[in-house]
Amino acid sequence: MEIKVDAEEYPNHNDEQKLPLLKDIPTPIADGKTLVQKAISQTFQSTAHLANLLPTGTVLAFQLLSPIFTNQGNCDPVSRSMTAGLVALCGMSCLLLSFTDSFRDKNGNVCYGFATFRGLWVIDGSAILPTDEAAKYRLQFIDFMHAFMSILVFAAVALFDQNVVRCFYPTPSEETQEVLTSLPVGIGVFCSMLFMVFPTKRHGIGFPLSVN
Numbered sequence: 001m002e003i004k005v006d007a008e009e010y011p012n013h014n015d016e017q018k019l020p021l022l023k024d025i026p027t028p029i030a031d032g033k034t035l036v037q038k039a040i041s042q043t044f045q046s047t048a049h050l051a052n053l054l055p056t057g058t059v060l061a062f063q064l065l066s067p068i069f070t071n072q073g074n075c076d077p078v079s080r081s082m083t084a085g086l087v088a089l090c091g092m093s094c095l096l097l098s099f100t101d102s103f104r105d106k107n108g109n110v111c112y113g114f115a116t117f118r119g120l121w122v123i124d125g126s127a128i129l130p131t132d133e134a135a136k137y138r139l140q141f142i143d144f145m146h147a148f149m150s151i152l153v154f155a156a157v158a159l160f161d162q163n164v165v166r167c168f169y170p171t172p173s174e175e176t177q178e179v180l181t182s183l184p185v186g187i188g189v190f191c192s193m194l195f196m197v198f199p200t201k202r203h204g205i206g207f208p209l210s211v212n
Contacts, residue, residue: 053153053195055206058093062086062154066161073166083167087158094154098147100204101137103129112205115139146200149191156184156191 069082101120102112105127113122119134129137158164165172165180172180 053191054094054150054157055097055204057206058090058097058154059157062090062158063161066163070163070167073163073170075167075170080167083164087164090158091151091154094150095147097205097207098150098200098202099139099143101202102204103127103133103137113137115143115202142198142200143202145194145198146202149194152187153191156187159184 065086066083069079069086071079075083099115100112101115102110103120105111109126111122111124111127113120115121115137117139119131120129120137122128159180169176169180
């Protein structure tokens with residue numbers, strides 16, 4: 001027994017079969033960003049990697065206070081002076097904390113101190129290292145090298161902050177904009193390579209602790 005379907009009763013039956021299962025997906029429009037915009041976007045992505053080379057507390061304080069001191073980039077003479085002071089203090093913090101180190105006492109507590117030419121000067125005086133052990137923490141030439149690179153890296157991070165850039169350069173020329181875009185990238189690449197070639201063994205204030 002055959003069952004016939006009346007075309008008049010189901011007028012859209014054949015039309016539905018002819019419809020494609022997937023509609024044509026529109027071709028995405030090509031990215032129209034300029035080279036400068038792409039470079040700026042890349043610098044923002046590199047900020048987190050550069051910040052790992054600096055003391056955590058210093059970077060966090062700078063990122064929190066920068067929008068406040070710069071008034072979101074709309075600086076007047078007072079806020080510009082405050083921003084300059086913030087950048088100077090954070091840069092000095094990166095310099096000084098590069099000479100700090102840490103160790104664990106007999107109870108497993110972490111003790112911090114400043115490296116000197118004689119050894120490690122413990123800040124709170126809660127522990128005293130033996131002479132042989134303290135000699136391992138003496139200042140070396142590489143410590144001054146790392147301190148100098150820390151200042152350069154922080155300068156690159158500060159240049160990544162558009163609030164700081166707009167505060168000091170509200171209407172930069174094309175040449176200035178190119179320098180502000182390319183300079184921090186160059187500093188970041190150069191210092192990152194030096195940190196990889198000459199790694200530091202210190203675990204100072206704001207840096208990851210040693211397992212020992």
